[in-house]
Amino acid sequence: MWPIFYTLLRGSSRYAPYITLPFAGIIGFIGYNIENILSDKYTPYNKSIEEQRNERLLDDEKLKNASKVDKLKYQANVFDKNVPPSLS
Template sequence: MWPVFYAALRSYAPYITLPFAGIVGLIGYSIENALSDKYTPYNKSIEEQRRDRLSSDDKLQSAGQVEKLQYSANVLGTNLSPSLS
């Protein structure tokens, strides 16, 4: 009797477990909706933030006043091994 019962249970396992999984998922979803805060504050899009930042940047107003790029330290010497220094 038990082997027949186990064989039937094994072949019909998806049909038995799916409703239980659905019920557990529905309960969890309902609890999460009741407990969580769904308020998301409005933020400007990245494109709008970039546009505002570039339009308010004083350095970009005059194309003739460009600062020269200078390195403050030797780039190759930053990760120099102690035995080589």
């Protein structure tokens, strides 16, 4: 058995897949099972983003009181802040 193995190792690289494939398969199988044992498979249920958005929109106070609309007023924005003295 060992002489055949050494002959295959000594030979050209055309035998490399026949040698490495079984070892890679065994190592992969062992790693897969260890990962399944160690990992937590429980994933809690979360509502979809669309459902969360719809609930937020329904809970919005402005939608409940559609008759009371605030006047549109100029509000400060990002461009009004942190203006250098030379531009103000």
